[in-house]
Amino acid sequence: MRRRRRSRRSGVGWVLLAAAAIAAAWVVWRPSIRTEAVSRGVPFEAELVQRGAELAAIGNCNACHTREGGPAYAGGRPIATPFGTVFSTNITPDAETGIGGWTPAAFTRAMREGVSRDGRHLYPAFPYDHMTRMRQPDIDAVYAFIMTRQPVVATPPDNDLTFPFNLRGLIAFWKLLFLERAAAPANAQQNAEWNRGAYLVEGLGHCGACHTPRNALGAEKRDRAYAGGETEGWVAPALNAESPAAVPWDAERLYRYLRHGFDDRHGLAAGPMAPVVRNLASVPDGDVRAISVYVAAMAGQPNAARSQAASQALARASGANAAPRGTTSTVAASLYAGACAQCHGESGRAPSNPALHLALSSSLRLPVPDNAVRIVRDGVHSPDLGGEPLMPGFANALSDAQLAALLAHLRTAFTEQPAWGDINQSIRRVREHDASALRARQKASQP
Ligand code: HEC
Ligand code: HEC
Ligand code: HEC
Incomplete structure (x- = not known):
């Protein structure tokens, strides 16, 4: 009697274990998407490629996917994380070592879900937690741009990650916890510029990837959005009301800084912000303005103490x-x-x-x-x-x-x-x- 009960209990245990294994496999497993000779077959409209170029500039793809002194988009750039180093991949249209054989569906899945063509989960060092908010026509334009780059044969070095972060399967669970696959915030109370800015900043532009602090598992703290982060050994200052700027940013000065890399009351964009503004220099004016409007709104109107400190700093700067x-x-x-x-x-x-x-x-x-x-x-x-x-x-x-x-x-x-x-x-x-x-x-x- 006793023995029967125990074996029934262990039977239940096995069933639970099998169910857990199936659930885990269901979370982790993603199908491979077959390759196609896309880059050779499909002619892309020049206009689509041009739009893709502007979007890729907002997405800073070149900064991460080009190693120092290496060919554009061929990968191999080390991205430092608290868990070790991830090397960016070759996204040129080389069929063997790049993404030349990727269909639009495979590319879209990588941007939206952080899954490689062969079904492997990608590390969130690739900011797909932001890219996921891109609209399909924009993903298609970036695809057209990338697929018309010079193919380069290059394979990045193996990642240097500590255990257990070297296990890609675990990324699936990270996604369950932290990957929010929602559209960018839209607000009917705000004008079109703000809404365009929200779409670009929260999505493709992934400003929060650097400017938002991260938790112990490397995910952005949603309740501390834009409160200041860290990247490549630099502090990315807060852009919200906690901004350290002596003179509070407004849309006009943000526009100048983002467009030209310099504003006379704030100084020059240095470190990892330098490639961001270098890229924004080639982006349509309206998009840079929209980004500035959204970021200025996020910071809000300065309070009285802040305004007073600002006028004191300005008085000192003017020699008064x-x-x-x-x-x-x-x-x-x-x-x-x-x-x-x-x-x-x-x-x-x-x-x-x-x-x-x-x-x-x-x-x-x-x-x-x-x-x-x-x-x-x-x-x-x-x-x-x-x-x-x-x-x-x-x-x-x-x-x-x-x-x-x-x-x-x-x-x-x-x-x-x-x-x-x-x-x-x-x-x-x-x-x-x-x-x-x-x-x-x-x-x-x-x-
Ligand atoms: C902050 C750095 C960063 C930025 C910005 C970035 N990427 Fe990446 N990307 C990576 C890293 C790192 C990987 C590799 C992740 C891994 O190995 O798990 C990657 C992987 C990819 C992959 C998957 C490649 C493969 O072989 O699986 C694609 C596609 C991709 N990126 C496209 C883009 C595009 C397009 C942009 C611009 C819109 C972009 N990336 C911007 C860092 C970045
Ligand atoms: C040849 C002229 C020159 C000299 C000498 C110089 N600086 Fe600078 N410094 C600049 C310029 C130009 C900038 C960048 C423009 C800006 O941010 O206004 C800058 C920027 C800075 C900044 C960053 C300001 C910001 O954006 O937050 C600091 C801090 C700074 N300098 C400190 C120093 C210190 C300390 C020294 C002496 C050890 C020094 N500088 C010497 C020209 C100079
Ligand atoms: C790759 C990381 C990275 C990305 C992506 C990034 N930034 Fe930055 N940003 C920085 C760093 C680092 C600094 C500090 C640079 C310095 O001191 O010159 C900075 C500085 C700034 C500043 C100046 C803040 C101040 O008070 O001095 C502004 C404004 C800014 N970024 C806005 C943005 C916007 C808007 C985006 C998105 C379009 C963005 N950043 C994307 C890393 C990044």
Whole structure:
């Protein structure tokens, strides 16, 4: 009697286990989609290809799918994640190593569901959690653009991920938890520009992939959208009401910054934002305006305290109240006078130089000094590559201790923000990040 009950119980156990296995397989398994000689067979309309080019620029596809010094769209660029490095794939229309044999259906599934043609789940380092909001005609246009690029034979290196993140099947469960396959937000109360902006920012433009903080499993925190994120060892500042900007952004200034990479009250787009604005330079004006309108609305109207701080910063920047607010060390203050003041001015700006008055710098106002460490160490380069740097790098001129002292001084002298915590830790974090990024790039450039 007893034994019978136990065996019946274990029978139930087996049934449950089998059901769980079937459910898991159902979650994980995706069919392979057969290949077709698409790139050779179908002629694409020039107009469709052109629209695809503009959309691909908004999607920043080239920035991720081109390795340093490598052929366009041929992949192999390391994307650092907290779980290790993912290498972007070859999306040129090469039939063997690229996506030349992919049908529109296979391409659409990759963009919408993050599933490769052969049924493998793709890592969300590819921001399909945003691309999923693209409308079909836009996916078709990007497809036409990609399929008319130069085919390149190239295979990316294997990913470098820690266990268990190296198991692709688990991505299926990540998607169950975090992939929201919904259209972009639409709001009938808002005008067409806002709605177009919402579609581009939340979808193809994937601004939140960098500007939104992520949870322990690498998914964007929906309740903290645009509250500031991290990418490639840079802080992507908050774009919502928590924006650190000394002067609150408005649609006009956002437009200037996104279109030209520079706004005279905010400074230059540096680091991973530089390729974004380089791409936006080729996008139709209306789309850049729509993005600006949507982002400005997201930040909202500044409150009274914010407006007051902004007018104080502006007064200081215009020289009306130019005296530094104070210093943390006279040694650092003289470092500033010797190395920086010729461009940024004795108290912030030299009239003959376009350098930003540091009272208007966002990087000095962020919660951590990482971006400021990078800018002072590596300098500032013009967004249209090449040419003299706008600001020289001071990596060889300053010791770590001098850099830390200088940054502490800048924070106190030019902002009303509380002193940064451990600046030395930031310097170490930046250096470690760069060392591992360099190793990944070297791996990608090996034949
Ligand atoms: C933030 C970086 C990033 C951006 C931006 C990006 N991708 Fe990717 N993409 C990746 C990575 C990384 C992979 C590989 C993921 C993996 O191996 O699981 C990938 C994979 C893909 C794949 C699947 C290829 C295959 O062989 O399975 C396609 C298709 C693709 N991307 C197209 C695009 C297009 C089109 C755009 C622009 C609209 C774009 N990607 C923008 C990082 C990016
Ligand atoms: C690949 C990551 C990445 C993507 C994608 C990205 N950004 Fe950025 N963004 C950054 C980083 C990093 C910075 C800081 C750069 C600096 O200090 O110059 C930045 C800076 C900015 C700033 C300046 C903020 C300030 O107060 O100084 C704005 C505005 C901005 N981004 C808007 C956008 C918009 C709009 C999009 C989408 C169209 C976007 N970004 C997409 C990484 C990104
Ligand atoms: C040759 C002129 C020049 C010198 C010297 C120089 N800078 Fe700059 N700096 C610039 C320019 C140009 C920019 C980029 C334009 C902008 O953002 O206004 C810049 C940007 C910056 C920023 C980023 C502002 C932002 O966007 O948040 C910081 C911080 C900064 N400089 C600090 C320093 C410090 C510290 C020194 C001295 C160690 C220094 N600079 C020396 C010209 C210079």
